[in-house]
Amino acid sequence: MEFIGLQLFSLVFISALSFCFAASCPMDLNYVTRIPWNSSVCRDFHPLNSTPKAEISKQNCCVTLLSVFGIGLAEHLKETTLFQLPDLPTSGTCLRDFQAKLDALSLPGNVASLCFDPMQFVITPDLCANIQTTRDWVARLGESTVLNQGCFADLSDLTACDTCLRAGNEVHSRLLSIDGNSSHGTDCFDFIVLYAAGIVNQFGPESNGAVTCAFALPLNENSGSNDRNSALVFGLTGAGVAVFVTFSLLGFYFWYEKRFGKKRNGSSGHNFGDLEEQGSRPRLRPNTGSIWFKLDELEKATDHFSKKNFIGRGGFGFVFKGVLPDGTVVAVKRILESEFQGDEEFCNEVEIISNLKHRNLVPLRGCCMIDDDEIENCDDEKGNQRYLVYDYMPNGNLDDHLFMSKTGSKPLSWPQRKNIILDVAKGLAYLHYGVKPAIYHRDIKATNILLDADMRARVSDFGLAKQSREGQSHLTTRVAGTHGYLAPEYALYGQLTEKSDVYSFGVVVLEIMCGRKALDLSSSSSPRAFLITDWAWSLMKAGKVDEALDRTLINGEDSVNSNPKAIMERFLQVGILCAHVMVALRPTILEALKMLEGDIEVPPIPDRPMSLAHPSIYSDGNAFSISPALSGLQLQKGDMLR
Numbered sequence: 001m002e003f004i005g006l007q008l009f010s011l012v013f014i015s016a017l018s019f020c021f022a023a024s025c026p027m028d029l030n031y032v033t034r035i036p037w038n039s040s041v042c043r044d045f046h047p048l049n050s051t052p053k054a055e056i057s058k059q060n061c062c063v064t065l066l067s068v069f070g071i072g073l074a075e076h077l078k079e080t081t082l083f084q085l086p087d088l089p090t091s092g093t094c095l096r097d098f099q100a101k102l103d104a105l106s107l108p109g110n111v112a113s114l115c116f117d118p119m120q121f122v123i124t125p126d127l128c129a130n131i132q133t134t135r136d137w138v139a140r141l142g143e144s145t146v147l148n149q150g151c152f153a154d155l156s157d158l159t160a161c162d163t164c165l166r167a168g169n170e171v172h173s174r175l176l177s178i179d180g181n182s183s184h185g186t187d188c189f190d191f192i193v194l195y196a197a198g199i200v201n202q203f204g205p206e207s208n209g210a211v212t213c214a215f216a217l218p219l220n221e222n223s224g225s226n227d228r229n230s231a232l233v234f235g236l237t238g239a240g241v242a243v244f245v246t247f248s249l250l251g252f253y254f255w256y257e258k259r260f261g262k263k264r265n266g267s268s269g270h271n272f273g274d275l276e277e278q279g280s281r282p283r284l285r286p287n288t289g290s291i292w293f294k295l296d297e298l299e300k301a302t303d304h305f306s307k308k309n310f311i312g313r314g315g316f317g318f319v320f321k322g323v324l325p326d327g328t329v330v331a332v333k334r335i336l337e338s339e340f341q342g343d344e345e346f347c348n349e350v351e352i353i354s355n356l357k358h359r360n361l362v363p364l365r366g367c368c369m370i371d372d373d374e375i376e377n378c379d380d381e382k383g384n385q386r387y388l389v390y391d392y393m394p395n396g397n398l399d400d401h402l403f404m405s406k407t408g409s410k411p412l413s414w415p416q417r418k419n420i421i422l423d424v425a426k427g428l429a430y431l432h433y434g435v436k437p438a439i440y441h442r443d444i445k446a447t448n449i450l451l452d453a454d455m456r457a458r459v460s461d462f463g464l465a466k467q468s469r470e471g472q473s474h475l476t477t478r479v480a481g482t483h484g485y486l487a488p489e490y491a492l493y494g495q496l497t498e499k500s501d502v503y504s505f506g507v508v509v510l511e512i513m514c515g516r517k518a519l520d521l522s523s524s525s526s527p528r529a530f531l532i533t534d535w536a537w538s539l540m541k542a543g544k545v546d547e548a549l550d551r552t553l554i555n556g557e558d559s560v561n562s563n564p565k566a567i568m569e570r571f572l573q574v575g576i577l578c579a580h581v582m583v584a585l586r587p588t589i590l591e592a593l594k595m596l597e598g599d600i601e602v603p604p605i606p607d608r609p610m611s612l613a614h615p616s617i618y619s620d621g622n623a624f625s626i627s628p629a630l631s632g633l634q635l636q637k638g639d640m641l642r
Helices: 003-024 059-078 086-104 111-115 133-142 146-150 156-181 182-200 208-214 227-235 252-265 295-300 342-354 398-402 412-433 488-493 498-515 532-541 551-555 565-578 589-598
Strands: 308-314 316-322 329-335 364-370 387-389 438-440 450-451 457-459 465-469
Touching: 003 111, 003 364, 059 086, 059 182, 086 111, 111 316, 111 565, 133 156, 133 182, 146 156, 146 182, 156 182, 156 208, 156 450, 182 208, 295 316, 295 412, 308 364, 329 457, 398 450, 398 498, 412 438, 412 450, 412 498, 412 565, 412 589, 438 498, 457 551, 465 565, 498 565, 498 589, 565 589
Parallel strands: none
Antiparallel strands: 308 316, 316 329, 329 387, 364 387, 438 465, 450 457
């Protein structure tokens, strides 16, 4: 009996010991504290107890942590060939270890358990085409796919990231076809990003390119990485994923939800994104994670919209500075009735901005809408009090600094101007290529470019933004925008494409580099008006491009050391090219960004048909003028739109 008892004890001990070994986490999670990912989104993460688990998993913090955890899973795939963790105890142990790393970053102690269910990371054949290992992957798709070629290079390069995205979409279609179950689409996307980052990419899951492109994680600005890496978020930023989601592919997921989500869920309602803010005790509306502030909260924050807190006029209304109860400084835009459809424009802006997450766009914190009957519904046309709450940008807008409308403002230095131009280009690149369908801003101008505490640019005011079908232009009889910045084909014929934003961007570049306004109609006694695009183009064609540069850049104290004239002229040439009158001769915003960064050469500026200034052109190096009604438009529609 003693022998039998000893045997039983040994078996129990061995089983327990085996369980302990099985429950150890096979992933090295030290990268969580090593990679400089932005953890601030989870700093004050405390969802309400009544919030469903599925809704919590869609909030920004959980989506971000899913990306962080995915880096370890990709490395695990690389080492073990397993797409997921072997069993539930192992998954639970890994999540506990993951929480320990988050604790070291001073994040809430229960954030991992709030966001994740350990079962969602356990290996099972019922996820995507019965794939569990890389051997299964090869058996379904073959030794090599477009993913192997498209995601091999350094994903820090914008073109490489875009190529990888397209390859992922193609492989996703193949996997869905093999699987035959469209509900597995998200899981297949997860497998694609793990395979791309862990198996295909030569630099591995922890490289800056994989982190910012495949996992859509922005790096902290002081991380020492090249600034262009931060722009890669545009390629794969996306919406949240449900509780059953195993890994993160935010950009792919966003594309998938836009194309297939409504068909799968039968939903046609608005989804206003996953923003949150606990300090103001916001009320979460059904089917949306966007903050809906109470009106008395905004009145208290702005001291009842007092004059002392008035910042200025923005698109469709006035902007006031406010302070939330937790001390957060915000900008509150009070929407006024206008010639545009008020409620429609308001809802359009909320819906678009809530889904945008990029360092060069102004973040939307929340909104408020009240009507006479206390009905808060974006589909109700009676609403007449509407507010948007943004992060506060302490340095105002670009126009204030560029033309020194603020008392005591100093001229922008060359490094500041260079960074602002690059920041705006990256923000636009995200709008055009980082979200599906693409977003056309339609009102890029100096006053819609805000500057944060570090004088870095953020694009704002999306009230006129439109989403477009991929690869198609948008024709409209309602042209909206600002004179001087409007692309001619859009202003005259209502054709809106990504190149329309590129034109406006080119005008802004010229304003920044030349220190002159886009359009000057101030001289009422003169029959002519100044248009910066024609003025700069004429100087460039006359071989006097340096004469177009702002004198403060040439004569500044630091001009010899930090203002390389050749680079400044390159920026000016890119602005001229972007603002070319013919659509086909303008670069895309990605091409313009590469020209600005010196990755590709600026092509010779092509001639153009008789320009907006025809027939009266006057140029003496200091002034360039056109007929007051821009009446010299001699272009044929076919010429302009080619």
